[in-house]
Amino acid sequence: MLRPLLLAAAIAAGLSCAPPAAFAAAATAAAAPAVARSAQAETLHRLFDEEWERGLRENPEGASYNGDKRFNDRWTDVGLAAIQARADGDRRALERLRAIDRAALSAEDQLNYDTFAWGLERSVQRQRFREYLMPLSQQGGVQTADGIVEGLAFDSAKDYRDWLARLRAVPAMIEQNQALMREGVAAGLTPPRVLMERVPAQIAKQVVDDPTRSPFYKPFARFPDSVPAAERAQLQEEAKRVIAQTVVPAYRGFGEFFQRDYLPKTRAGIAVSDLPDGKAYYDFLASYYTTTDLSAEQIHQTGLKEVARIRAEMEKIRAQVGFNGSLAEFFHYLRSDPKFFYKTPAELLEAYQAMAKRIDPELVKISKIIPRQPYGVRPIPDNIAPDTTTAYYLAGAVDGSRAGFYYVNLYKPESRPKWEMVPLSLHEAVPGHHFQFARGLELPDAPLFRRTGYFVAYGEGWGLYAERLGYDMGLYDDPYDRMGQLSYDMWRAVRLVVDTGMHAKGWSRERAIKYFMDNAPKTEQDVVNEIDRYIGTPGQALAYKIGQLKISELRERSRQALGEKFDLRDFNDQVLATGSVPLSVLEARIDAWIAAQRRG
Template sequence: MFKHLLLAALIAAIPVSTLRAVETPPAVSDSATKQALDAFFAAQWERGLRESPENATYNGDKRFNDRWSDNSIQAIGKREAEDRAALEQLRTIDREALAAADRLNYDTFEWQLEHSIAAQRFRGYLQPISHQGGIQTADGIAEVLSFASTKDYRDWLARMAAMPEQVDQAIALMKEGVKAGSVPPKVVMERVPAQIAAQIVDEPARSPFYRPFTRFPDAVPESDRKALVADAQRTIREKVVPAYRTLQAYFNDEYLPKTRDSIAVTDQPDGADYYAYLAGYYTTTDLKPAQIHEIGLKEVARIRAEMEKVKAETGFEGTLAEFFTYLRTDPKFFEKTPEALLERYRSVAKRIDPELVKVFHTIPRLPYGVRPIPDNIAPDTTTAYYMPGAADGSRPGYYYVNLYKPETRPTWEMIPLSLHEAVPGHHFQFARALELPDAPMFRRTAYFVAYGEGWGLYAERLGYDMGLYDDPYDRMGQLAYDMWRAVRLVVDTGMHSQGWSRERAIEYFMDNSPKTRQDVVNEIDRYISWPGQALAYKIGQLKISELREKAARELGPKFDLRAYNDAVLETGSVPLDVLEKHIDAWIAAQE
């Protein structure tokens, strides 16, 4: 999973029922029409960066690094109106005069706008804080800032100074949410007070916002450093900490008591429609929650049978449940310190790198690194995540790993986890998209969850083709991760559409997976707070695997796995239906 809460504004998808019928486009776009389309895309990209300075930061554009998004009700309404106007403007451009590549760009942007406009009804912005992130973890954006010059530090100081306004806007949204009956579940929001408290420090140098000032590059003159440090300490003392005290008072005393006891999104206003919408949004399919639930049950049964075989191969004589307990508890499967765990992750990444040529012809140019998840969010976040590199190549991609409680981080999960989050999973998918020739920026940075997470889960199985699963415990790790995503289909739909309790979901997960309880509880709480997103992984993987089998069957000896994998990535992130049409055309070309 890439760092979703920081990049949520990049995600866009639409149910495939809205896809256009296949048409024969002209060989070359009409010149004037293409110019109009390209100008429209450029203007909309610029609007997106201007309205979301955070997105600009993640894409390596420093122009807006001294500010945050305006999250006032008025500004949100203005952005929504601009989305509606943009869709009207796009539809004035003659799609029929465009060649295939430009039609794909046109259709993709249209889907993004249509989805954004359809989402306006549900007013998701009224819940601006999640236990996995929000204003209380705003310092996290510093992870992707370069801090290469005095101006970079001044920009960060400006963002720090603006925290009171940001907090006020978040509180205003939460108050409006309370009025509208749109509040998150109490069981997950009970994690947030500790996150807010971590921002309230007596000594400014202990603030998470202060980290960049603990070291300076050579490009920052010594004469500037003392002033920067003094300004940082003053800003934290006078702006940042008071702002978080205000947030703490409102959240703990007023908001948390008004959060809801139920966990299902269907208990919110328009909740049933919202969940059905989210299922289509994240999977980019027309599948209904009940259908997805059944797919999950079948996948769980299939993977359990595979686990029984691997258990027998290890010589373990107990039940599968006993084997799970053994995998969760035996000391030989765990590192003793965070430092040793980080070194183990980095060693796994180095082991994977030279094997990539076995499954790809094309290796992306952008490098990646392995970093620990920041301590202030590690207890409440996932096992790992990926942060894409900058669009201009100025920042590599990063694979972030969770070092909190190393006794809960089994080593048998490291290979599939690294294949998914780093290479050839999310890093390949994002880096290859940035290298799309002549594509507009929104296409190079697009992220459809079913494609991206489906690819990440598919990449875990590429470990077999790369010769990485020679140890049966590593193979059990791969099956555990496959099971993890199958279980998601069952428990996400179970909790949000079939009346399951949180406890039932946790126990179902524990019964069918060797993942530790620490991970399982964090995962279940993630599904509660982010309904529908977890459905995309397995649905996307099943489609990519199905297309691979189809290509191998139809091409026979002409099938080249490396060429197939390249073909999947060469579209950039697209809905699954678009990917299927592309692979069908690729098969025909190979034949």
């Protein structure tokens, strides 16, 4: 999955739930060669340019993640007036788009038009639900604002001064969030209490006696050679002063507000359908994330069928390794036997890094086009590791100034089994998310919203599909690694059942946890965090399996249609060549590719 902080920042800003580049909108790639365009196309690309710039200006964190440093000294304005102004801007942009004659555009610009329209239409549709009044989740929010440093490049003294400016603005940012939370309480729009009970510990990590132990101080721990030695001590002293006198008091006050005024007023229930207009909200989220019109019941039934199919495959692995107990007992064995775990965080990190290097040379078996942008492996920051997922991916900067990074959770290594490392790395790094995002940046002539876009069903569907590509790459020679792949496939099938179960069918949190534990060998630490993630981000987890099923269906369709002409590498490259798009658009493009291949 993508970094949770991005999603939290999006909701807090009242923006679409996608990576900053995607919800910013669009622009023509600066490096793309000039192409003769019609008047309608010129109008379309002018809109893309202007909306991309608006997105960067209105979402400084998104600009920072994309490598644009112009707004590095500020946070997104989440005052109610600014949120309304952004909503008005989205509606105006949609009106401008609809005034363009789509029929007068080239086929490629029609694809740009349709993809841009899809996102804008849903940004406007979701305004009614006022998500911005619930700006925190257990996975991120103002309490973990320091996390943006993972995506910043500190190359000059100005970069450090910009960060100091952001530190000075922390109290105003917190006050704006508190205002949204108060408004949310008045409107009956609050998160589930079971999730919010995790937040006080996250806030407490910002309240330190020693400023150098603050997560916000991290950039000042070391400097590049480009920062003059004479300035380093001055910058460090200023950072200590601002953290001690501004940042820490602001978070101390926020902690008091949260415990006294907010936490007691959060809702007892877990279903998003409990909110005002909640059923319509969940229907919207399911459609938005899956990019389909599937109902909650249809998704639920698909999940049940997939769970049954994968259980049968797991039974075969249990028999193959000679385990004599039941499948439930096999799960317990996989979760608890010490041989499946590393003893220390350092050993676990080294193993993840080695796994990445094991995968890299096998990529030529599944793709002819290897993206140029590199990637690295990093630990998830300690202050968020206990409450977040097993791993996530942070895309590289658009301008190439930052590589992509595969972040792995080293908290409690005794809960991170070795058998999950192959599918996890395939999904989060290569050929999963890193391939998808790095290849997107290399799309020729595409506007930036296409090159940096993120439709969850496409992006996470590709990531889950990439886990199975490990078979084509010869990586699942160990039966326990194959069990890991099946457990990850089951994980995403279970999501279809428990997400719809909790939000549309009245399931309790305990029932969802038990169903997960009964059908997958993931450890209880992971299962509880996952279930809480589905509670906090309704519908998002549906996209993975729905997207994977569609991509797998298109692969089989291509194989049957092309016969001996079918080359898996060409198919995979074609899927990535579309950039991130709704599943219906991907299907149309693959069908057109099949027809072209058959014509020879």
